[in-house]
Amino acid sequence: xxxxxxCKICSQFSNKEYAYQKxxxxxxxxxxxxxxxxxxxxxxxxxxxxxxxxxxxxCPECKAYFLYRTDYEYCVAGSEDEQFLIQLxxxxxxxxxxxxxxxxxxxxxxxxxx
Ligand SMILES: [Zn+2]
Numbered sequence: 183x184x185x186x187x188x189c190k191i192c193s194q195f196s197n198k199e200y201a202y203q204k205x206x207x208x209x210x211x212x213x214x215x216x217x218x219x220x221x222x223x224x225x226x227x228x229x230x231x232x233x234x235x236x237x238x239x240x241c242p243e244c245k246a247y248f249l250y251r252t253d254y255e256y257c258v259a260g261s262e263d264e265q266f267l268i269q270l271x272x273x274x275x276x277x278x279x280x281x282x283x284x285x286x287x288x289x290x291x292x293x294x295x296x
Pocket of ligand 1: 189191192241242243245246
């Protein structure tokens with residue numbers, strides 16, 4: 183579970199969120215059980231605009247950190263969107279922010295954490 187269960191913002195999220203949407207298959211779509219817009223952007227790993235996001239977000243209320251990733255796949259039969267949100271430990275975030283972790287390394291951390 184999330185660090186601060188009493189937090190009114192991030193208690194909406196489970197410690198690992200995964201959502202998937204396919205256009206034209208709305209009945210099968212799933213969504214993250216909370217609003218990531220309420221979290222503060224701490225670090226954006228993308229230097230240029232991309233439809234695929236990789237960001238460190240922080241809860242403005244209890245200061246819990248999250249790693250947020252989105253993926254987009256163009257498909258003629260219906261494009262696919264995916265979102266991942268996992269809670270990060272403070273130690274991990276410190277490491278991310280101190281040693282200039284590259285996008286690729288961050289993605290790898292992400293895989294390890296799943
Ligand atoms: Zn919180």
